[in-house]
Amino acid sequence: MFCLIKKLQLKTALLALFFSLLPIAISYLWIVETSKQQRRDAFHHDYQITFKNISHNLNAIDQQFNLLTEVSENCQEDTLIALRKVHFRISYIAEMGIVSPHGKLVCSSWGKLDSPIEVLKPISSQVLRHFGPLALEYTKEPAMIVAKTRPDGSEINAAIPLQVFRAFIEGNSQSGDIVALSDSNNGTPLFVSGSYSLPLALTSPLFPLRQSKTSGFALFDDGSNKYFVSEVFAALPGLTLIASRPSSELYKGVYRLSLIQLCLYCLLLCCSMFLVYRHRSQRLSQRSRLKLALKNHEFINYYQEIYDTRNKHLVAVEALVRWMHPVDGLRYPDAFLPDVDRYNLQVALTEQVISNLKNDLHSLLAKQPSLKVNINITGQHLKDASFINQVLATHAEFPNLCLEVTETELVEIDSPQVQQSLQRLKQRNVKLAIDDFGTGYAGLQYLQQLPLDTLKIDRSFVVAINTDSPQAKVLDGVIDLALNLDLQIVAEGVENQQQADYLISKGVYLHQGWLYGKPQAIKQFS
Numbered sequence: 461m462f463c464l465i466k467k468l469q470l471k472t473a474l475l476a477l478f479f480s481l482l483p484i485a486i487s488y489l490w491i492v493e494t495s496k497q498q499r500r501d502a503f504h505h506d507y508q509i510t511f512k513n514i515s516h517n518l519n520a521i522d523q524q525f526n527l528l529t530e531v532s533e534n535c536q537e538d539t540l541i542a543l544r545k546v547h548f549r550i551s552y553i554a555e556m557g558i559v560s561p562h563g564k565l566v567c568s569s570w571g572k573l574d575s576p577i578e579v580l581k582p583i584s585s586q587v588l589r590h591f592g593p594l595a596l597e598y599t600k601e602p603a604m605i606v607a608k609t610r611p612d613g614s615e616i617n618a619a620i621p622l623q624v625f626r627a628f629i630e631g632n633s634q635s636g637d638i639v640a641l642s643d644s645n646n647g648t649p650l651f652v653s654g655s656y657s658l659p660l661a662l663t664s665p666l667f668p669l670r671q672s673k674t675s676g677f678a679l680f681d682d683g684s685n686k687y688f689v690s691e692v693f694a695a696l697p698g699l700t701l702i703a704s705r706p707s708s709e710l711y712k713g714v715y716r717l718s719l720i721q722l723c724l725y726c727l728l729l730c731c732s733m734f735l736v737y738r739h740r741s742q743r744l745s746q747r748s749r750l751k752l753a754l755k756n757h758e759f760i761n762y763y764q765e766i767y768d769t770r771n772k773h774l775v776a777v778e779a780l781v782r783w784m785h786p787v788d789g790l791r792y793p794d795a796f797l798p799d800v801d802r803y804n805l806q807v808a809l810t811e812q813v814i815s816n817l818k819n820d821l822h823s824l825l826a827k828q829p830s831l832k833v834n835i836n837i838t839g840q841h842l843k844d845a846s847f848i849n850q851v852l853a854t855h856a857e858f859p860n861l862c863l864e865v866t867e868t869e870l871v872e873i874d875s876p877q878v879q880q881s882l883q884r885l886k887q888r889n890v891k892l893a894i895d896d897f898g899t900g901y902a903g904l905q906y907l908q909q910l911p912l913d914t915l916k917i918d919r920s921f922v923v924a925i926n927t928d929s930p931q932a933k934v935l936d937g938v939i940d941l942a943l944n945l946d947l948q949i950v951a952e953g954v955e956n957q958q959q960a961d962y963l964i965s966k967g968v969y970l971h972q973g974w975l976y977g978k979p980q981a982i983k984q985f986s
């Protein structure tokens with residue numbers, strides 16, 4: 461990450477980082493909130509399964525009760541058969557009963573009661589109601605009574621063992637959950653799974669619960685904060701299903717999970733920032749990219765040493781430009797010089813090379829005070845009067861500046877601008893070298909017309925030394941020519957001792973090449 465930021469322009473990276481902090485914070489909160497909502501939804505889902513299950517059974521009981529509205533309360537055989545049919549249809553009903561309008565339990569699905577039992581008088585209501593829990597006469601099992609008043613004022617009821625409700629409820633709850641069947645009016649639990657505790661402070665009014673579904677957080681009387689859901693059964697409005705889960709259980713692991721998601725998100729963000737940056741820089745035209753690189757001073761100088769082999773003294777260096785690309789790293793001239801030429805940015809580039817040189821000069825001269833420095837120029841530079849002014853100003857400060865003009869680049873030597881520039885340079889005694897000599901067609905013409913001091917033999921001739929290549933024979937001719945014209949000769953691209961020995965035997969003493977050192981940044985140049 462650090463490397464990446466270092467590579468990207470620092471300003472852009474910092475800005476991007478700053479502006480991504482806000483979305484990161486928002487997304488963290490969003491992730492946490494979404495995860496919490498998912499947990500609540502899952503809890504609601506479990507609750508709904510239980511609720512629907514009980515609702516379904518209450519509806520079934522209600523329907524069966526409706527079938528018994530016409531059945532006589534005399535507990536004759538037809539009444540008993542009708543009661544027992546319901547009993548068998550709904551297998552978990554422990555007992556069916558009929559209560560007379562005067563409040564006497566007169567008939568049971570088990571048989572006629574010899575002496576009717578005194579119970580509550582049926583109230584006039586068309587919906588189901590409940591009583592209990594109470595212990596059943598025959599089985600002594602705790603059961604809840606579900607009852608309905610018939611149009612004739614008598615009541616039909618069914619006893620449902622609490623065990624049945626336990627089976628309904630416990631299938632869909634987790635340990636730590638509390639599920640209770642409570643009285644809708646006052647919250648009194650009729651049946652509880654888990655250790656029930658009453659809600660003390662509520663986010664919404666809980667009782668009476670008749671109207672609607674309620675959910676939210678509440679402080680319960682066991683001191684813990686719990687999420688609860690409650691809903692009244694439509695078929696039995698006096699009964700409510702309440703379920704609650706402690707917040708600590710409900711949101712367990714949410715923050716850790718969100719943190720992992722956030723880290724992944726940050727990683728994704730960094731990758732996309734990087735891709736966007738890359739895409740943006742690739743989208744820019746090569747011209748804009750080069751201009752931006754010039755503006756951002758992304759071009760740096762490397763220096764390659766030139767040695768006098770007679771005394772092994774360092775006499776000069778050649779400044780070779782490199783592009784320190786913010787994403788791709790170090791780029792070599794071959795990768796960008798063709799575009800620099802195409803978009804007429806040669807002069808601007810060399811101005812940066814000169815500016816770099818001025819900054820590096822102190823370190824260079826510390827190594828060798830009389831060091832000469834060669835910089836590369838093209839015909840285009842010689843047509844630009846303001847560039848020549850800059851060269852002359854630099855030369856005034858540093859007289860050991862030498863300009864290397866490549867033979868293949870100087871095509872318009874006869875143009876008045878080029879001639880004028882050459883004249884001005886000569887007057888001020890600025891040294892001029894012809895680079896890559898022998899690679900073009902105009903070598904001899906340049907030798908005649910240019911005020912040259914140095915001829916640099918191209919690497920292709922040096923490579924040919926000790927080979928059968930025709931270049932090897934041309935090399936001797938080039939050396940003779942230069943010596944006859946009294947020019948200083950520098951051999952480029954000297955890579956091994958055989959080449960060096962051969963050149964020395966021919967009177968070429970100034971050598972540049974990997975045998976002596978590769979181009980290096982100013983930091984390594986000591």
Ligand SMILES: Nc1nc2c(ncn2[C@@H]2O[C@H](COP(=O)(O)O[C@H]3[C@@H](O)[C@H](n4cnc5c(=O)[nH]c(N)nc54)O[C@@H]3COP(=O)(O)O)[C@@H](O)[C@H]2O)c(=O)[nH]1
Nearest residue numbers: 780781792793813836837895896953954955972973974979
């Ligand atoms: N107009 C400008 N042209 C420039 C500038 N800086 C460089 N250049 C030209 O780019 C060409 C490639 O340069 P570079 O990749 O830096 O290669 C130079 C040396 O690294 C390489 N060299 C030197 N010694 C050896 C060697 O022993 N073996 C080997 N295989 N390569 C070697 O040669 C290049 C130096 O060439 P020259 O300039 O002809 O002396 C190249 O044409 C540069 O001129 C710039 O600022 N402006």
